[in-house]
Amino acid sequence: MSKPTIAQASCADDYDPNSMPVAKARAFIHQFLEPLEARVRVPVRSALGRVLAEDVISPVDVPSHRNSAMDGWAVRGADLANAGETVLEEIGASFAGRPFAGAVGAGQCVRIMTGGVVPEGTDTVVMQERARADGKRIAFAPGQATGQNVREAGEDLARGGVAIAKGRIVRPAELGLIASLGIGEVSVFRPLRVAFFSTGDELKSVGSTLGEGEIYDSNRYTIHGMLERLGCEVLDLGVVRDDPALLETAFREAAAAADVVITSGGVSVGEADFVKGLLGQMGEVVFWKIAMKPGRPLAYGRIGKAHFFGLPGNPVSVMVTFYQFVREALLTLMGASPVEPVPTFPATCAVRLKKAPGRTEFQRGVLSRGTDGQWQVRPTGEQGSGILKSMSEANCFIILGDAVGNVEPGSQVEVQLLEGVV
Ligand code: AMP
Ligand code: MG
Numbered sequence: 418m419s420k421p422t423i424a425q426a427s428c429a430d431d432y433d434p435n436s437m438p439v440a441k442a443r444a445f446i447h448q449f450l451e452p453l454e455a456r457v458r459v460p461v462r463s464a465l466g467r468v469l470a471e472d473v474i475s476p477v478d479v480p481s482h483r484n485s486a487m488d489g490w491a492v493r494g495a496d497l498a499n500a501g502e503t504v505l506e507e508i509g510a511s512f513a514g515r516p517f518a519g520a521v522g523a524g525q526c527v528r529i530m531t532g533g534v535v536p537e538g539t540d541t542v543v544m545q546e547r548a549r550a551d552g553k554r555i556a557f558a559p560g561q562a563t564g565q566n567v568r569e570a571g572e573d574l575a576r577g578g579v580a581i582a583k584g585r586i587v588r589p590a591e592l593g594l595i596a597s598l599g600i601g602e603v604s605v606f607r608p609l610r611v612a613f614f615s616t617g618d619e620l621k622s623v624g625s626t627l628g629e630g631e632i633y634d635s636n637r638y639t640i641h642g643m644l645e646r647l648g649c650e651v652l653d654l655g656v657v658r659d660d661p662a663l664l665e666t667a668f669r670e671a672a673a674a675a676d677v678v679i680t681s682g683g684v685s686v687g688e689a690d691f692v693k694g695l696l697g698q699m700g701e702v703v704f705w706k707i708a709m710k711p712g713r714p715l716a717y718g719r720i721g722k723a724h725f726f727g728l729p730g731n732p733v734s735v736m737v738t739f740y741q742f743v744r745e746a747l748l749t750l751m752g753a754s755p756v757e758p759v760p761t762f763p764a765t766c767a768v769r770l771k772k773a774p775g776r777t778e779f780q781r782g783v784l785s786r787g788t789d790g791q792w793q794v795r796p797t798g799e800q801g802s803g804i805l806k807s808m809s810e811a812n813c814f815i816i817l818g819d820a821v822g823n824v825e826p827g828s829q830v831e832v833q834l835l836e837g838v839v
Pocket of ligand 2: 618730
């Protein structure tokens, strides 16, 4: 079955652009996301934060040889008596990086350190706490099991096996794992190109003086930060005035240069008609009122080949809608898989929260340990959608779902840590 167009998808029976639940908007967008294909080879360190475009296949067994998991002696399991001590003769040593050269015969043992190659003839390591040395005569306590404390070659990862799957975002652990295989270069997807601009006649750039009714363009900075953190290639087109000709030029330029176009402002009632008409001609865009607070107006669609996200203008709404809709979409386009929503978990709400059922609220919260040792959360002061300080002071979102009404102190609410999202 071929994928629906945006217009077809927005004709579904239960599609209501004026009351769009958060989950439904997310699922709607998800239908249209085709991951990038272009890839590049980069040195391992440069892969940090990028998405693997191919499985990393192990060229070797890990560990590469049978080695000891303990400091002790390598012995032949068959030599160990079931009852009473066993005394064996130490004939050499095997240290990590300095293996024992010979073979071990009956009645003999080899001193071995963690990571040391288990010598030929032996199959068991007795930890040093279970042994007593008297010169080269080593007495082992009873109760040892043949094969114990030995790590087999290929036990962690067999040669030819998938060490890291395509789609994984490379973190420090992956850098180390790739290096541990002796691999110096990996294939990653090329960065996603994202163009963005702010719209509004009231906006001034930092560095200029404000006239009456004017404000500084802060969305330009938060959007820049959010995109950089995701590893996107950022194309900042600045502020565009609410003027049809200028907006049309900006949209054209952005869509031609980037995989994704993001704007802030201009999608709220009153302003939307203007942008709606324009984007109706240039592409296929749907305008929603999401059943959420903050962040009610949101536009999504295509302008030419580029994906388009029209975020609301209010600074907190910009961040909330970015994290709830755009982040996952961009990760999917970047080739990441699986893309999971950032986990939420319950915490005790320390104060009363006012909330009307029927929409999802994303309050900005501070999660901390209560005196009882349990995690508790409280909102950061005033929650207006223009108050960026509420976001700056927060370490989590308090997510109050559609069905939730007022929250009483001591009851459980869902929280989502910003660390890991941002
Ligand atoms: P709009 O969605 O364009 O109606 O804007 C909603 C509110 O957000 C208005 O108070 C705007 O002044 C404000 N706003 C819009 N864009 C920005 C921006 N880039 N930086 C800071 N505030 C903005
Ligand atoms: Mg505006």
